[in-house]
Amino acid sequence: MNAPRNTQYRHLEAHKIAGSMGAEITGIDLSQDLSEEQLADIRAALLDNLVICFRDQVITPDQQLAFARRWGDIHLHPFMKGMESHPEILAIIKRPGDKKNFGGAWHTDQMFSPSPAMGTILYAKEVPSAGGDTLFANLYLAYESLSDGMKKIANQLRTVCVGDNFRQADGRTRVDRSTSQSGDMQVKDPGEVQTTSIHPLVRTHPETGRKALYVGGHVQRFDGMTEEESLPLLNFFMDHAIRPEFTGRIRWQNNTLTFWDNRCTQHFAINDYPAETRIMHRITVCGDKPF
Ligand SMILES: O=C(O)CCC(=O)C(=O)O
Ligand SMILES: [Fe+2]
Numbered sequence: 001m002n003a004p005r006n007t008q009y010r011h012l013e014a015h016k017i018a019g020s021m022g023a024e025i026t027g028i029d030l031s032q033d034l035s036e037e038q039l040a041d042i043r044a045a046l047l048d049n050l051v052i053c054f055r056d057q058v059i060t061p062d063q064q065l066a067f068a069r070r071w072g073d074i075h076l077h078p079f080m081k082g083m084e085s086h087p088e089i090l091a092i093i094k095r096p097g098d099k100k101n102f103g104g105a106w107h108t109d110q111m112f113s114p115s116p117a118m119g120t121i122l123y124a125k126e127v128p129s130a131g132g133d134t135l136f137a138n139l140y141l142a143y144e145s146l147s148d149g150m151k152k153i154a155n156q157l158r159t160v161c162v163g164d165n166f167r168q169a170d171g172r173t174r175v176d177r178s179t180s181q182s183g184d185m186q187v188k189d190p191g192e193v194q195t196t197s198i199h200p201l202v203r204t205h206p207e208t209g210r211k212a213l214y215v216g217g218h219v220q221r222f223d224g225m226t227e228e229e230s231l232p233l234l235n236f237f238m239d240h241a242i243r244p245e246f247t248g249r250i251r252w253q254n255n256t257l258t259f260w261d262n263r264c265t266q267h268f269a270i271n272d273y274p275a276e277t278r279i280m281h282r283i284t285v286c287g288d289k290p291f
Pocket of ligand 1: 092102103104109120122133134267268269270280282
């Protein structure tokens with residue numbers, strides 16, 4: 001049932017970090033211009049492993065951006081304000097005293113957009129002495145492990161995804177969430193950007209052709225149903241999608257860069273370092289319309 005993860009790469013090595021997904025990549029220096037061959041291997045490693053991490057990468061924001069641009073256009077966050085010097089990069093900052101963290105619920109990025117991010121490239125600038133890991137879940141396995149009967153039902157459903165109301169975050173809205181930050185992270189008005197979208201619950205990955213159970217905290221209900229009608233089944237899909245055997249975690253170190261595929265994974269940033277600072281630089285790459 002697991003994805004084939006034993007591709008032989010010519011320009012890097014991939015070391016698995018969990019049974020279901022995830023790999024640490026060695027042999028790549030992201031401060032250098034990558035060749036097309038290296039890039040092709042990184043793409044294969046991402047498709048095979050869903051989440052890939054590179055340790056000990058000493059890179060500038062410009063170098064992180066240059067790497068991200070090799071994958072497509074940069075997706076700007078409609079709600080969160082980017083760095084002054086690099087608006088395409090979101091600085092995710094949590095300091096001692098901040099109660100909430102960014103991404104502290106199971107979700108997949110920008111699911112509320114008509115064309116959600118294909119991937120996210122997160123770079124650790126300063127991490128706590130322990131904690132602050134990020135959990136990931138393999139949504140291919142979530143789909144493939146359903147019974148035929150449930151697959152049939154899932155294939156007929158479409159989700160209504162809302163940017164402003166994270167169902168998993170106790171119903172806190174974007175504005176509620178922003179006021180909990182120390183001021184390092186600022187929200188902006190999304191303006192005309194569409195922040196509610198409808199997607200198929202079962203999504204076909206445009207590159208691998210595999211089906212994934214495309215659920216996350218932005219899903220409010222199923223299309224054509226009330227919230228009350230949707231919740232029992234939605235809760236089942238949400239719980240099922242994060243079964244421990246479908247998950248893995250990244251333990252960050254300073255200068256770790258992780259690239260994940262939002263089309264077939266969910267993630268959850270753990271908020272377990274109340275007295276320490278965590279600073280990450282995040283870039284999302286544009287994706288296509290789920291089908
Ligand atoms: O800070 C993290 O570990 C992840 C936060 C998050 O959800 C994201 O960057 O999309
Ligand atoms: Fe996220």
